[in-house]
Amino acid sequence: MTAVGDVIGGKFEILSQVGHGGMSRVWLVRDRHLNKLWAAKEIGLAGREPDYEVVVQSLITEANLIKRLDHPMLPRVVDIIEEGRTIFVVMDYIEGTSLKQAMREAGRPMDEADVIEWGIQLCDVLEYLHSRKPPVIYRDMKPDNIMLREDGTVRLIDFGIAREYKEGKSSDTKVLGTRGYAAPEQFSHEAQTDARTDVYALGVTLYVLVTGRAASKETYWQPIRQINPALSEGLEHIIAKATQANPADRYQTASDMRYDLENYEKLTESYRSVLKKKLNRFNALWIGAAGLAVAGAACLGSSFHLKSMTYDAYLASARAASVEAAEADGVSAAEGYYTDAIGVDPSRTETYSELVDRVYKADQDFSIAESSRLQELVNAHRADIEEDDGYAKLCYDIGTLTYVYYEQAEGDESRDYAMSAGIQAAQWFQKAMESYDARKSANKGCALTSAERSTAQAYAIIGEFYQKLSQATLEGTEGSVYEGYWESLSDALEGLSDNDSVMVRLRLCSLINQAVSSPTYLSGFKRTGVTRDQAEELVGKAAQMAESLSADADSSTKAREMCDSVISDSARQVAESNIATVFGSAGANAAQKSAAALGGAQSEEAAQ
Template sequence: MGIGVGDVVGGRYEVLAGIGAGGMSRVWLARDARLQKLWAVKEVRRDVPASQGEAARRAILDEANLMKGLDHPAIPRVVEIAELADGSPYVVMDYVEGRSLASLMAESPGGLDQADVVSWGLQLCDVLGYLHHREPPVVYRDLKPANVIAKDDGTVRLVDFGIAEELAPDGSGDGRLVGSRGYAAPEQMGDPGLRRLPLDGRADVYALGMTLYSLLTGEVPTGASGASPGEWAPRLDDPRLPEGLGRVIARATSADRELRYQDMSEMRLDLEHHERLTCAYRAALRSRLRRFRASVALGCSLLAASASCLAGSVVARTRSYEGLMREATAAQDAEAREGALRRAISTSPGDAAAYEALVAAYKEDGTFGEAEARRWASTWAEWGSALGGSDRLARVCYDVGILFLCYYDPSEGGGTADVGSGRCALERASRAAGWFRLARGACDEERGDFRGLVVTDGCDEYARAGDYETIATFHLALVEAQREGRDATALYASLWGTLNSALGQAAVGDEASREPIVALRLCQMAHEALASPAHLEGMRRAGVSREEVEALARRVEEQARSLSGFAHANRESAWAMYMEVTLGAEGVRRNVEDVFGNPTVRLKG
């Protein structure tokens, strides 16, 4: 019979509507009766010819088993693989609410906004790089606008892993000629001169280049209409393309894969700094160098005169600094306050007060956006070294670490929609790690000089900085270990110990009790680790017992619930985190049962 609207699948998933169909499968939107959460349910199409039925069944299970082992915020999670009454498989996975880039293109035939396209491209570089550096590597093979979903918060999700391929240990693949003509690389589609080469991540580099071209220009590659593989490529001088982005796309889509970007990290770097790939930028650099050489000669002649003005300038600078601090205090809007504080820092860069006030200003609206993060980084890069002798250096660095750990939202506009998104909490925390490292590095534990940090029996911020650094570096360290083929057991053991330490302290009087959002973010990150099959399996392999996991899970839920009043009062910054932890507690319990009840984590089918 198959699935239909109104059916209750698996005794809990009420089917609400059909949301998509492919050649072999159909996807339904369903509501979870237990969690009141929406999921996507995928099944084999009932009109598939009998001769292809087994292949369709195998395809849907292969895709689900591949996705089950992936853990990245841009990839939907597979949460269940089971069978209908007639024995046909179905798969339950995250429902991604948003619109495909293909549908957005259809509404903007002249091309989409450049800033949006670059942001999506950077995110796709990250997720494809994650796939390519897994062990064994995964090549997606079907990147195109139709397979990328843009959410309202500016993030994207990669969907439809139906032809994604996990490479064999020798780097070989299945040899099938699959992909979407026009977006797929020449070696992927059967070019006689290239097909003999084994497929690798450079095929996805090509597809990403073609996808970016389509999004920027609104043009579907003519290869999609029947041109021979490798026959068509974007033109570097296409007037619809900004020069720097044209260079990125031209390199990514070279018919010769040896001339493409060899790794997604290479492409990401150029894409992020595409404005530096223009002739005008290079000419400006040459001009700046000439001006610098001229200024050196002039500076020498003015050195003696400037010495006589030094005392007066110090007085003037002090007055200017105090005035700017008063201006910041009186400012009526965030932009004016930030501008006054940044000018104050430039006026007296060795005074910690302006840095502390700027960090506090970034926290005020409950969100620290990517644009703000870039401005902070620019300010620190230019003036931060002057704080080296300050007795508040560690305090400033620690507070910036908390800013990234708890408030950071990478969406360009700094919106609040994704601040509480859980599956990327650990990854986002990586931005905080360096600041906690700087905070601890500024301290001298032997001499008791903690440069502004509080260190008492009830509130040991120095020790907490170490815990936060361990948690924040976990994601990056894990990706590096996977890339290098190293055993990650020690990383999971360290994460487990640190989560226990941080969650055990958070409720008894350290800085988290003064900033409840810190305690809530810690609960969220612990919840994320416990809700991830891959992370929980890693902890099990590290020797953590089921009883220990269940005890931490209870503590996480209890601490989160104790912060319900704070979450209600701070809905923009805290409510999503609170709801994720409390509503997801049942999911954690099921994950514990799956991992510890069946340590091999075998899947049906």
Template sequence: MLENGMIVDGKYKILNKIGRGGMSTVYLAMNERANRQWAIKEIQKKGNRYYRTMREELLAETDILKRLDHPNLPKIADVLEYKDIFLIVMDYIEGRPLSLTLQEQGAQSQEVVVAWAKQLCDVLEYLHSRKPPIIYRDMKPANIMLRPDGRVMLIDFGTAREYKEEHVEDTICLGTVGYAAPEQFGGNGQTDARTDIFCLGRTLYHLLTGHNPCMPPYEIYPIRHWNPQLSSGLEEIIWKCVQNDPQERYQSCAELLYALEHYREFDVECKRQQQKKWRIFVCSAVCTLAFAAGAVGFRCAEEKTVRNSYERVMKEASSSVTREKQIANYRKAIALNPRKADAYELLLEKVFLTDDNFSQEEAAMMLEILQQRGMNKKDYLSVLESEQNAYGKVAFRIGIAYFYYYEGEGNKQLSGRWFVDAAKSETLEEHQRMRAKMLGKIAGYYAQLNRNDRAGDSKVTYREYWEDLTELTKGNIVAIDNEKTALVMYQELVYQIGQNADKFYAEGVKREEMSEQLEKVKERLRTDLTIQNRGAQKKIEKKKEELVKNISWAEEEVKTICTIRNR
């Protein structure tokens, strides 16, 4: 059994246990050299009478996942088998399962559910378009992870199968009762794309109504039976998904996606409103002239009131004694004026990052605030994006929070989109735009490098990566930004040289070039990192020591690789 602090396969350090199933345990692990977290699923052989069956299912699952490349699917890094245990190393998905969201919050808003549904349609359509098609068969809230950036990830491929044209029905009937389609239990032909559409329909039903189809009364009702405020168009779409006869469902996820994108057009209310529009037109025209003059005065008064209220709430937030009160006041200020950057920035700096840790819960709360809708029905993120001055500042701060502080370690990939947006801002200070650009490039490579496109070709070459890495570390980064940024950039360069020396060398990067860059980093540590910020002296000295050790390791890797290649 794995334990905290253990090193697996010489590179994965076990941090803590994050999940447990009937016959497996999942751990959070860190590849410290790469500064990247992974999830490791452990299956014990000893005393597990189902081990052989489970092993075959897991090998099938990993075989499927290794061949897939989609932003809403996890990646498999390693499959390790020892004497007593079987380990699968896969992407660690930051976030929480939608089953937990339902448990804590109940039914979700239809706008949010439709946004999730569109992503799920896209990933299912991708699976169904493989050759042969892959049928997922176990769509349910527990198998959907919601990331802090709003993206949903489809996990657990233990029941997925490849569609076989020559088969009359599935060899093994698998799925979760309540969500599974009738054909998953045998006697109705083999499962296909329409099976996943049924499971997705049942899942959306649960998310929209809060009523679990696995629990009494078991029977599925139209969603407006539970909540009359829900869209009648959306009700019609879900009802079609969950028909027992596959012929009566949507025949592809592309067809379902189109319906979801136009669900408002199906609304009965929408049709009625079209008929009413013409009736109220004349009255509206007359009233408009009458109200126009008064509206200007009311608008000015309203803006003054909002401005005064915003400033008052911000003062209350800064003087709040408890963390809960601070959060409540900053949220109130954002609701009063979502176009201003101050409340977002101070919520991050004065509340979330005071302990140098941007937790999953805090990231989820920040995302939830940005997705909240105001009186004009627009979410706060959209409103903020319309104010480029404010948005650039907020995007930069959120990027910093993810890159340096997420879960105490930082997460480069989650910071990427925020730095890309911040780098485009014309109102940020020059050094901030430079910093956003540099850190955004690193985040982008973590997402792109080694990921193959659908044709199997690499999206980026290691020569290109080398040129960008060396460009990013030119000049005195401490003078441009600060010590922390400099150490992050140097650490990234050193680690990538040590980790990918063979790939760089294969694409024309000479041993002398790699050695020269490592020497430059040594020189920068001696000349540039004088540590002006005495409060951070101990932390920076520790990071310098770690970096010096990594330089020695990278030098040995370069020497070994180049010696082998030249034989």
């Protein structure tokens, strides 16, 4: 039996039990090497003697899948340990209170406004999971598995890694759901779980939180306003739709559900009636246009003309509208109009580029929410634009936007700013390269230049380095991660030109200085063969470039900060001191070389 004081994996000391489930327990553990707290989920497999290897492999496969996830609302899995007949999955320890415990302590249902905000956050993380390849279906959404932090945000803390093994079906496993929260298809041998399965459980979770009722067949079908008339009609509609027994009758995606949660105040009978009338008038207009098309080609052109006029009207409104974000949802009027224009004609990559340049770069702070909305917009219309010669350039521009301006998640102290930005930007640079290569191999034109393609490759490798380093550092296996990263930094610096923005150039200079100023990074580079001369040369080139951009940097606070992080006296001293620490002082090196030379000469003389 595992107990407090035990050490698992040779380094994780068990401090206390913080949770338990049907076939698992969760422990608070301390890494005795790093003195850092983690959560360790213990999954006992006793009694499965004939099929032990099958079950173990299933658990490890799913845990490894989760290890590849990267979202601020999800815990990172950092280690998987097998000891005897027990599996331990070590992951981030999320401080806070589960929503179940928060409701119990409050002694009442949770406030509707809070529940809706949590629902929006949970839809966001479900959308991320469902968009993985292959999709990740969470399958165990409930208040127990949602942690409320002090800042009001929520985190998912349990991925239901424990699976129920079915006797006689060695090739099949079935995820354990929680009765009351689990969708009907989770307990059907024929049905397949998908994104709509998680939508169902989220709907039940919102029901429980806002009514205080337990999740059971007997209660959660009762409309929430019959329980509390003060609750909104919109939320009642959302929960009712999400918890339909037939998956086809639910929200088909978490994104659809999130949209309604963000607009729940509009989901009233009177509003839907007005919307229906508008839709009918709009349909009548297009039916009329289609009727004219039958009369002749000239009339058919009028429908295209109407579409073009609508697109032009939205685009003109976007250019005239404010780029300052609205207080309610963080979406500016300009962003809304650009999104509408793209909805009318999603094939024009220049509209996306204008949205990037005019809206997202405006405040020099590309927020996590903005990044999510832009990625969703591009993904939704990828089929319309990925064959366009401007698609690779669009991906490149979004990559540089993310690389320079990406906002770090609040409370994410495990990563520095450059690491967060690099990881998020890498996917866009990778798409830019893939599009460029595909078009060139097909002898098609591409708006992305070969020089930009090389830069994209360097930045993609940098982002990949951060991704691997973030994981490897936690696992204590970072030795081989540094291979190739130094060359990528050098290649990226060499590839910069006057065509690259001041911010992009300063970001790379700052990144190089940071790499040289970090004892961990520089020691890693040294182990892969980087010499003192190479370190001094590269950081010198970065400082020289930053110095040349110093005057331009004064126009932006963020640019000024990045410039100072390279050329300030303190920055230079830190870099020089770290080089001396890792490689030894210049004087000591010279003395060692002289001694070696002298020793060689004496040996030669003796030999003679």
